[in-house]
Amino acid sequence: MIDLFSIFSYTFMARALAVGLLVALCAALLGVCLVLKRYSMIGDGLSHVGFGALSFAMAMNLAPLAVSVPVVVLAAFFLLRLSENSKIKGDAAIAIVSSSALALGVIVTSLAGGMNADVHNYMFGSILAMSRGDVILSIALSLAVLILFILLYHNIFAVTFDENFARATGLNVRLYNMLIALLTAITVVVGMRMMGSLLMSSLIIFPALTAMRLFKSFKAVVLCAAITSMLCFFIGMVMSFYCAVPTGASVVIVSLFVFILFSTVAKLGVQKK
Amino acid sequence: MRLLSCEDLCMHYDSINAVCHVDFSVEEGDYLCVVGENGSGKSTLMKGILGLLPPSHGRVVFSGLSQNEIGYLPQQTVVQRDFPASVWEVVLSGCNSRRGWHPFYSKEDANRANEMLLLLNMEHVKNRSYRELSGGQQQRVLLARALCATEKLLLLDEPAAGLDPTATAELYQIIKDLNQKRGVTVIMVSHDMKNAVAYGTKILHMATHVQFFGPTDEYMKTEAFARLSGGAHHND
Numbered sequence: 220m221i222d223l224f225s226i227f228s229y230t231f232m233a234r235a236l237a238v239g240l241l242v243a244l245c246a247a248l249l250g251v252c253l254v255l256k257r258y259s260m261i262g263d264g265l266s267h268v269g270f271g272a273l274s275f276a277m278a279m280n281l282a283p284l285a286v287s288v289p290v291v292v293l294a295a296f297f298l299l300r301l302s303e304n305s306k307i308k309g310d311a312a313i314a315i316v317s318s319s320a321l322a323l324g325v326i327v328t329s330l331a332g333g334m335n336a337d338v339h340n341y342m343f344g345s346i347l348a349m350s351r352g353d354v355i356l357s358i359a360l361s362l363a364v365l366i367l368f369i370l371l372y373h374n375i376f377a378v379t380f381d382e383n384f385a386r387a388t389g390l391n392v393r394l395y396n397m398l399i400a401l402l403t404a405i406t407v408v409v410g411m412r413m414m415g416s417l418l419m420s421s422l423i424i425f426p427a428l429t430a431m432r433l434f435k436s437f438k439a440v441v442l443c444a445a446i447t448s449m450l451c452f453f454i455g456m457v458m459s460f461y462c463a464v465p466t467g468a469s470v471v472i473v474s475l476f477v478f479i480l481f482s483t484v485a486k487l488g489v490q491k492k
Numbered sequence: 493m494r495l496l497s498c499e500d501l502c503m504h505y506d507s508i509n510a511v512c513h514v515d516f517s518v519e520e521g522d523y524l525c526v527v528g529e530n531g532s533g534k535s536t537l538m539k540g541i542l543g544l545l546p547p548s549h550g551r552v553v554f555s556g557l558s559q560n561e562i563g564y565l566p567q568q569t570v571v572q573r574d575f576p577a578s579v580w581e582v583v584l585s586g587c588n589s590r591r592g593w594h595p596f597y598s599k600e601d602a603n604r605a606n607e608m609l610l611l612l613n614m615e616h617v618k619n620r621s622y623r624e625l626s627g628g629q630q631q632r633v634l635l636a637r638a639l640c641a642t643e644k645l646l647l648l649d650e651p652a653a654g655l656d657p658t659a660t661a662e663l664y665q666i667i668k669d670l671n672q673k674r675g676v677t678v679i680m681v682s683h684d685m686k687n688a689v690a691y692g693t694k695i696l697h698m699a700t701h702v703q704f705f706g707p708t709d710e711y712m713k714t715e716a717f718a719r720l721s722g723g724a725h726h727n728d
Contacts, residue, residue, distance in 0.1 A: 255575060370595045377588045380577055381566065387542040388589040388641050389560030435621030436578035 226460055234354045235346035235413060235466070239456060240449050241361035242410035246419075247426035247448035248368050249403050251441050252379045254427040260313045261298050261400070263420035265407040267317035268294040270416035271324035273341050278331035284356055287408050294320070295404035299396055321416075344415030344467030346456070357409045364402045375399070376437055414467040422448065425474040432481040433488075451477055493520045495557065495645055495677055496541065500550035503533075503540050510536035512701045513550070518645075520556075523671045523678045525692030525708075527685060527720060532698040534681045538649060541679070556644070560589055563638035563646045563676075567653060568630070577622045579633050583609055586640025601640075608636040611674075612666065628659030632666065639676075646670070648680040652687070660684075664691055685721045 227233045246262075253259055269291045276286035294316065301312040328338050340347075349357075368375065377385040378395040386392045403423070411419040426448035430440045455470030462469065497517035503510055511533040518524055528534050539545040541552055543559045552559075563586075586608070587601035609615040612632045617625060622633060631651055638646055648667070652660040668691055670676040682688045688695065695711040697704040703716045711717050 255571060257571065372595070373585070373588060373591065373597065376577075376581065377585045379571075380575055380582065380585060381569070381572065383544070383566040383569075384564055384585075384637070385588070386544055387560065387562060387564040387566075387647075388586075390588065431576050435576050435624070436619075437576060437581050438578075440576045 223457065226457065231347055231349065232456075232460070234349045234351075236453070236456065238349060238354055238357040238361070238409070239346075239413055239452050239466075241358060241365070242406060242413070243422060243426075243448040243452040244445055245361050245364040245368075245402070245406045246410060246422040247444040248441060249364070249399060249406060250423035250425075250427040250448075251430070251437075251444050252375060252399055253403065253423060254431075255379050256399075258299075258302060259420075259424050260310050261295070261302070262403060262407060262423035264298055264313040264317040264320075265291050265295055265404055266411045266416040266419035267324075268320040269408050269411050269419075270341055271320035271327075273411075273416075274324035274328040274338060277338070278327050283412075284353065284408065288405065291404040291408050292401055295400035296397060299400045303396075340415075341412065342415055342417055343465050344411070344413050344418060346413055346459075346466050349412070353412070360405050360409050364406055367398070367402065371395070371398070380437075414470065415465065418467040418471050421471045421474060422452075425451070425471075425478055429474070429478045429481045432478070432485040447477055447481075448474075494518070494555055495520055495522075496552060496554045498537075498541070498550065498552050501537070501540060501547050501552060502549035503536050503545060504548050505533075505536045505545070509700065511540065511698075514698075514702050516696055516702060516705045518677060518679060520644075520677055521671070521675055523668075523691060523693045524680070524696060525688035525694070526679065526681045526696045526698060527683075527688050528698035528703070529720070533700050534698050535649070537698065538647065538679075538681055541647065557642065561642045561644065563640075563642045563644075565631070565634050565638045565646065565648045565651055567649050568634075572622070572630075574623050578618070579609075579614065579620055579622055579625070580605070580618050582622050582633055583614075583636045583640060586637035589641060605636070605640055608639045611639070612636045626659070627655050628662060631655065631659075631663055635663075635666065639670075643674065643676055645677045645679070648678065650681055650683060652682075652684055660687075667691070685717075689717070689721075 227236055253262060269287050272287035272290035273283050276283045298313055298316060374390060374395060377390060378392050382392050407419055410422055414422055426444035429447050430443035434440045434443050451474045452470050455473040456466050459466040459469040495518050498514050501514040502512055514537065526534050540547055542562060542564060584597055584605045587597060587604060590601060591597055609618060612635060614632050614636060652663055664687055667678060671678050689708050689712055692708050695704060695708050697716050704711055704714055
């Protein structure tokens with residue numbers, strides 16, 4: 220226990236923990252909606268777009284968050300439109316956007332001086348990347364996501380469960396879909412610096428899928444996803460410190476382990492009945 | 493009393509004239525079945541009534557209720573079949589439009605949801621998961637949700653699609669009871685001609701324009717009925 224406390228006496232670790240837990244929480248909440256609405260891949264696409272935007276910002280010597288937040292928000296609306304448009308298959312369109320953004324990012328970076336440590340950090344994540352300003356902005360954005368989610372919880376449920384019914388009862392479904400996309404975009408940008416753009420989507424998808432193995436009501440799934448997500452992040456981060464591996468990767472592996480654990484428990488439960 | 497009327501309603505769907513110059517009205521206590529072949533504009537008309545698609549000409553007029561006060565029973569989507577939600581959560585979401593800007597449901601909303609569960613004899617599955625229920629039970633839950641939104645007018649979109657014969661008969665009986673005992677006005681879009689004429693008091697036969705609109709017994713004398721129900725028998 221004493222060891223655990225001493226880890227977080229490092230400023231960068233305390234910062235990373237605060238931001239990470241908040242991002243894990245937001246990603247889990249939004250992830251439940253995205254997975255249920257069959258939009259899981261949007262998170263993945265957005266983090267790749269985020270990578271492209273970050274590389275561009277770095278090559279131009281611009282503030283990374285100030286560039287990537289608006290770019291990723293725009294991409295989120297665009298991907299949402301693609302998914303709503305039945306004429307283009309949503310998942311294929313997202314794959315095109317995401318790989319193109321990644322390619323663009325790599326090209327910009329190599330033209331601007333080659334793959335350096337920073338680019339590597341954006342791809343696979345680093346907890347050392349956080350400045351004080353980043354931390355404050357990240358915390359503010361995460362809190363905004365959290366508060367909106369709680370206040371609009373019942374409308375978000377209605378839109379997720381049955382768009383047609385929600386629309387017929389006078390709810391502005393398109394507005395809520397855009398809001399979910401907007402919040403996801405913000406969460407992805409804030410989270411990808413720590414998790415890495417290649418691994419960020421796991422923070423969105425894993426908690427929801429894990430919670431759905433065991434729980435059967437929306438509220439229980441949301442709560443369980445939030446708790447497991449923060450727990451996995453915490454364990455993953457401590458592990459990454461001791462084993463000296465990137466945080467993002469170790470969080471993903473912990474999440475995978477918990478997912479398998481939940482699936483096994485669910486299977487055993489079914490067999491008992 | 494008149495609840496709603498469509499006045500010279502025209503609607504486009506994918507740049508096709510799906511609904512052309514449609515005139516009809518629904519009185520309080522009616523049980524109107526909207527029938528017609530695939531592509532006859534039934535679903536487009538329904539979207540027009542619900543306000544999901546704008547009319548290109550004419551209008552839908554409501555009296556005594558607003559457009560978002562329709563108890564709508566949509567067809568089930570793929571998303572819902574394995575959606576983790578309790579029956580209670582689903583039924584309560586029917587009160588969503590009453591909640592307004594308040595972030596949480598009031599005690600009244602909860603009482604109303606409870607009442608509708610009791611009415612449809614579903615209170616024993618209140619805490620069960622929606623996805624574990626049978627198809628017939630799921631439809632009853634969605635019906636309870638629709639009734640939470642309003643008790644004046646139910647709009648049902650092929651409610652018996654995918655149900656076995658027993659569950660279908662049960663569902664039609666429930667809808668009939670709601671109509672006769674509680675005075676709920678019903679508009680039902682249906683492919684099931686036999687039940688449409690057995691339960692509906694009025695028929696609207698669509699073929700982009702109105703082929704027939706009037707009481708069921710008159711409709712059964714028409715050629716349109718003979719043609720459409722004859723086709724239905726062949727399908728059986």
